[in-house]
Amino acid sequence: MTRNPFWHTATLLLALNALAAATPIAPAAITLKPRAQVFAAMVLLSDVAEVLPPEAAQALAGVELGPAPAPGVERTVTAGYVKVRLRRAGVDLDKTVFQGERTLVICLAPPSAPAPAPPTAAPRPGDGAVGVKSGAKVTLVVQVGGLRIATEAEAVQACYINQEGLFRVRETRALVRARLISHDTAEVIR
Numbered sequence: 275m276t277r278n279p280f281w282h283t284a285t286l287l288l289a290l291n292a293l294a295a296a297t298p299i300a301p302a303a304i305t306l307k308p309r310a311q312v313f314a315a316m317v318l319l320s321d322v323a324e325v326l327p328p329e330a331a332q333a334l335a336g337v338e339l340g341p342a343p344a345p346g347v348e349r350t351v352t353a354g355y356v357k358v359r360l361r362r363a364g365v366d367l368d369k370t371v372f373q374g375e376r377t378l379v380i381c382l383a384p385p386s387a388p389a390p391a392p393p394t395a396a397p398r399p400g401d402g403a404v405g406v407k408s409g410a411k412v413t414l415v416v417q418v419g420g421l422r423i424a425t426e427a428e429a430v431q432a433c434y435i436n437q438e439g440l441f442r443v444r445e446t447r448a449l450v451r452a453r454l455i456s457h458d459t460a461e462v463i464r
Contacts, residue, residue, distance in 0.1 A: 302330035302365075305374040306353055311383045312342045314409060319360070320431070322351070322378055336430035336440045336449050337363045342382045349380045405435040405454040414441055414452055416462045427452075427460065438463060 303326045310322040317339045325331035339359050343349040353376050361367055406412060406429040414427035426444040433439030433454045441452050441460055452460035 302326065302334060302369075303371045303373060304334075304356075306356065306372070306376075306378050308375045309379045309381075311381055313383045315342055316340075317342050317351075317380055318430070319356070322380060323356070323374070332438075332440065332451075334360070334363075334365065336442060337365070343380060345382050345384070347381070350377055351380060352377050405433055405437075405457050406439075407432050411458070412441060412454070413459045414443065414450065414462060415459060416464075418464075429454075429460075433460075 304319075305324045305326075307322055307324070310317075312321045314321075318335060319325065319337040319339060320331070320335040322339065325334050337360060339351065339356060353372055357367055357372070360370065408429055408431050410429045412427050412429060413424050415422060415424045417423075427441040427450070428444065430440040430442055430449065435454050435456065438451055438453050439460070441450050442448070443450060450462055452462045454460045
């Protein structure tokens with residue numbers, strides 16, 4: 275019997291979507307910054323806001339707000355726009371408190387500016403060295419019994435080996451929490 279070569283990919287995508295849907299995002303307090311300097315082509319919520327509690331911050335860090343402005347150009351974003359993007363990401367805004375600025379200005383960092391390390395990227399005793407930077411390609415694996423399924427993903431934030439981080443599945447764009455197990459592999463946390 276010949277199996278469809280896409281069977282494993284389809285099964286993984288179904289499993290990852292089920293995991294993403296089953297992971298509720300904790301209620302959050304979001305404080306928008308007056309200005310934000312971004313270091314990547316995509317502006318994420320973590321670039322422009324402080325989010326509490328930490329569980330909500332980790333769950334919402336990778337919510338995409340849109341492309342970064344061109345070098346030398348500033349982009350103004352309103353709190354209303356941020357709310358729309360959060361709603362599209364499945365966040366219950368009735369359980370979310372917005373604080374801080376009503377508008378914020380975003381600019382692309384100059385190439386010479388060093389990117390700040392994300393707060394979740396600090397090494398912990400016993401952990402390994404830096405595993406991946408934000409945007410790095412990794413293989414995301416799910417293991418259920420004897421079945422191991424893998425797909426391509428990218429790190430939403432810098433992550434150390436043996437640390438949990440957020441990863442975006444390339445095919446579905448779903449955000450998944452996984453533990454980085456090597457410099458190019460992350461295992462989905464179930």
